[in-house]
Amino acid sequence: MTEAVIQGAGLHRHYDVSAGVMRKPRVLRAVAGLDFELAAGKTLAVVGESGCGKSTLARMVAMIEPPTEGELTLDGKPMLPSDWASLRQSVQIVFQDPYGSLNPRQRVGVILQEPLTINRPDLTRAEREQRARDMLEMVGLRPEHFDRYPHMFSGGQRQRIAIARALMLNPKVLVLDEPVSALDLSIQSAILNLLTELQDRLHLAYLFISHDLSVVRHVADDVIVMYLGRAVEVGPKAQIFAAPQHPYTRALLSATPNADPKGRKERIKLSGELPSPLDISSGCPFAPRCWKAKEKCRQELPTLSGDQHRAACFYPEG
Amino acid sequence: MSLLRIRNLSVSFSTASGAFQAVDAVDLDVDAGEILAIVGESGSGKSVSMLALMGLLPWTATVTADELSFDGADLLRIDRAARRKIIGNDLAMIFQEPMTALNPCFMVGWQIKEALRVHLGLDRATRHKRAIELFEQVGIPDAEKRLTAFPHQMSGGMNQRVMIAMAIACKPKLLIADEPTTALDVTIQAQILDLLADLRRETGMGLVLITHDMGVVAETAERVCVQYAGQKIEEQPVGPLFDQPHHPYTAALLDALPERATDKLLPTIPGVVPGQFDRPSGCLFSPRCKFADATCTTTPPVAAGPELGQVRCHYPLNTGERKAS
Numbered sequence A: 001m002t003e004a005v006i007q008g009a010g011l012h013r014h015y016d017v018s019a020g021v022m023r024k025p026r027v028l029r030a031v032a033g034l035d036f037e038l039a040a041g042k043t044l045a046v047v048g049e050s051g052c053g054k055s056t057l058a059r060m061v062a063m064i065e066p067p068t069e070g071e072l073t074l075d076g077k078p079m080l081p082s083d084w085a086s087l088r089q090s091v092q093i094v095f096q097d098p099y100g101s102l103n104p105r106q107r108v109g110v111i112l113q114e115p116l117t118i119n120r121p122d123l124t125r126a127e128r129e130q131r132a133r134d135m136l137e138m139v140g141l142r143p144e145h146f147d148r149y150p151h152m153f154s155g156g157q158r159q160r161i162a163i164a165r166a167l168m169l170n171p172k173v174l175v176l177d178e179p180v181s182a183l184d185l186s187i188q189s190a191i192l193n194l195l196t197e198l199q200d201r202l203h204l205a206y207l208f209i210s211h212d213l214s215v216v217r218h219v220a221d222d223v224i225v226m227y228l229g230r231a232v233e234v235g236p237k238a239q240i241f242a243a244p245q246h247p248y249t250r251a252l253l254s255a256t257p258n259a260d261p262k263g264r265k266e267r268i269k270l271s272g273e274l275p276s277p278l279d280i281s282s283g284c285p286f287a288p289r290c291w292k293a294k295e296k297c298r299q300e301l302p303t304l305s306g307d308q309h310r311a312a313c314f315y316p317e318g
Numbered sequence B: 001m002s003l004l005r006i007r008n009l010s011v012s013f014s015t016a017s018g019a020f021q022a023v024d025a026v027d028l029d030v031d032a033g034e035i036l037a038i039v040g041e042s043g044s045g046k047s048v049s050m051l052a053l054m055g056l057l058p059w060t061a062t063v064t065a066d067e068l069s070f071d072g073a074d075l076l077r078i079d080r081a082a083r084r085k086i087i088g089n090d091l092a093m094i095f096q097e098p099m100t101a102l103n104p105c106f107m108v109g110w111q112i113k114e115a116l117r118v119h120l121g122l123d124r125a126t127r128h129k130r131a132i133e134l135f136e137q138v139g140i141p142d143a144e145k146r147l148t149a150f151p152h153q154m155s156g157g158m159n160q161r162v163m164i165a166m167a168i169a170c171k172p173k174l175l176i177a178d179e180p181t182t183a184l185d186v187t188i189q190a191q192i193l194d195l196l197a198d199l200r201r202e203t204g205m206g207l208v209l210i211t212h213d214m215g216v217v218a219e220t221a222e223r224v225c226v227q228y229a230g231q232k233i234e235e236q237p238v239g240p241l242f243d244q245p246h247h248p249y250t251a252a253l254l255d256a257l258p259e260r261a262t263d264k265l266l267p268t269i270p271g272v273v274p275g276q277f278d279r280p281s282g283c284l285f286s287p288r289c290k291f292a293d294a295t296c297t298t299t300p301p302v303a304a305g306p307e308l309g310q311v312r313c314h315y316p317l318n319t320g321e322r323k324a325s
């Protein structure tokens, strides 16, 4: 296996949430023990239901907030909050909402130069501007766009601007939190192509968060399936899609609509809602919704086991 | 006779910079018990055309149509009182923005019970029971407790489910569902789509499903309308639409699906949808169409017959003579 550029070990992120006046705050375990590694030029996709902790993981990797426990390393060196300012040049993030993530009062040129202004005082004004113009071209926008404001762009164009801004500091890792979820199909394909081309050209590592499994299937090399803050299945894309081992992965795949009218298939119906991350039982977090759960599942927490393709389940599929 | 019949529906908005044509000469039929999907690029007039039908557009909108009839009633000429009896009762809509449809000042349970009181005249105890039942049907856990929640106390997905519960509360004859499952997880989405299909089976409800998710279309709809820049450009049963699209836009849209990709790079549609100031004089898709010629850029195509899916194109694809790329 190739060397990981970024790695996470035993990551936790907990939040104190108030339970009302005079009561002790309760601990919400948004991410509850997660490992991953990501190599240069590769895409690691994170999938799972709303609230399972995908964005929380993204924020830790992008150094927006520190892990409560566990360690992140970049090129083998720990990513300590004291070093964040310089490390941020290497890890950048793109958010889902192409409308909210750009300052409406700044021109595109200024938006693109901002990371340089902050992090690269060694560059001259002219050099900064040239880099911003080059980047604009690289993401498929036109030179005249340089002096326009974000509201003058379509959703797809704004997402290009957000990607361009993230690339200004030559990062090694790009965290993409639902980068195409707000876009039309025709624009989605253009952005996915852009990401593919940039990855080939710049050897970028992508942590790609998406709930759209057809997109994940297209872009990912490896996949992490998360459930309530934990990885329940990890492995190479082909194996996850062809032979899911965890019942939750199977349910997720079977619930994903297939854009082929002839391909109608049986869905696995899950009963019950994603339980609150505030009261996770001691056993397998999926047990309350699992059709195969036995006594052991309710008592003990299964851990990931296997080689390359691993699942946290006592009674895996297949 | 169709349950819903729309002929030549157009909507234009008066804006500070002049009139804007959001819906352009749309025809549409829905039968009882049928599921029709409407797809198309963002801004193509899907929501506006259905809001026009419901009479829910702001005063800046000018709505014209040759015919707008629902279940025997002429919605163009009907008076307000008669309209109020139909809307929300026999003709219901799930709105794209759940928060705009729910009143933030009232508990969600009160809102649904009020609909049951006004339209069905149920008594208090029955209303309460029915409200819980509806919440359970749409997969809201702890249904009874949630009745006393305010919209802002629930997640987007949860509010969307409250809206769905309200829309189906009166067992409508026709339900218009505008992106009903976009804020929901796929497992919940599957549950909601099953619920709508069950309702259709039990009550013969017709369903208009507006969605951008071609997977949902393929698995749920029987017939599909494709809209582009306010016009209906094609309509076909779901199977043929996916197999043999007639309009180049439909073909390009389907090609852009990641699941159809044969290559690492996906096919794209260059350019953007025309706006208020660059509406082409010929075919509206011509600036982006790889087959367009001089005729396309100058002459607007008229809709073909049903055998060609009413396609608006001078050179339709998959007609026997012409094959898709």
Ligand SMILES: Nc1ncnc2c1ncn2[C@@H]1O[C@H](COP(=O)(O)OP(=O)(O)OP(=O)(O)O)[C@@H](O)[C@H]1O
Binding pocket: A015, A016, A017, A028, A029, A030, A048, A049, A050, A051, A052, A053, A054, A055, A056, A057, A211, A277
């Ligand atoms: N700052 C915070 N304070 C308290 N709880 C939080 C905070 N941020 C996230 N959470 C909670 O942590 C859990 C995980 O949230 P997160 O946003 O990571 O989910 P997600 O997988 O990205 O979901 P989605 O698919 O909806 O974006 C949720 O229960 C959320 O409510």
Ligand SMILES: Nc1ncnc2c1ncn2[C@@H]1O[C@H](COP(=O)(O)OP(=O)(O)OP(=O)(O)O)[C@@H](O)[C@H]1O
Binding pocket: B013, B015, B020, B022, B040, B041, B042, B043, B044, B045, B046, B047, B048, B049, B058, B060, B096, B212
């Ligand atoms: N009140 C309004 N005033 C002016 N223009 C409007 C108004 N409401 C909608 N429009 C315009 O009408 C067009 C059609 O909008 P509509 O909401 O029907 O699109 P849609 O097909 O539903 O798109 P989406 O997939 O994004 O929901 C858009 O260009 C929109 O900007």
Ligand SMILES: [Mg+2]
Binding pocket: A054, A055, A056
């Ligand atoms: Mg998120």
Ligand SMILES: [Mg+2]
Binding pocket: B046, B047, B048, B096, B178
């Ligand atoms: Mg809409």
